Amino acid sequence: MDESQYTKIVTVRILEGSATQGNPDYEPDSARATTDALITWLNDDTNIHTATSGTGSGDAESGKLFDSGFLNPGDKYSIPAEEIGAGEHAYYCQVHPFMTSTITIE
Numbered sequence: 001m002d003e004s005q006y007t008k009i010v011t012v013r014i015l016e017g018s019a020t021q022g023n024p025d026y027e028p029d030s031a032r033a034t035t036d037a038l039i040t041w042l043n044d045d046t047n048i049h050t051a052t053s054g055t056g057s058g059d060a061e062s063g064k065l066f067d068s069g070f071l072n073p074g075d076k077y078s079i080p081a082e083e084i085g086a087g088e089h090a091y092y093c094q095v096h097p098f099m100t101s102t103i104t105i106e
């Protein structure tokens with residue numbers, strides 16, 4: 001991923017402690033980005049996480065818009081907002097399904 005061509009980068013951090021249910025996880029919890037932005041998820045935790053589109057593993061559309069795969073501590077995953085497309089999109093962590101959030105592309 002060549003990030004240098006993007007002047008707008010929206011970063012969503014996966015906070016330390018996210019693996020414990022009830023803790024804050026994705027920050028910001030409801031991220032917003034314009035279609036010309038690059039969206040990056042950064043794993044700041046000490047556990048493995050994913051950012052996977054959909055509402056959960058039972059969602060037939062799970063992972064169709066984007067899926068980071070397993071992010072080790074310190075890893076990041078980026079995707080252009082235009083590839084995700086406009087709208088409010090739910091996503092979750094495949095390892096910890098209680099970690100849910102939204103990304104809105106406008």
Ligand SMILES: [Cu+2]
Nearest residue numbers: 049093095096
């Ligand atoms: Cu997780």
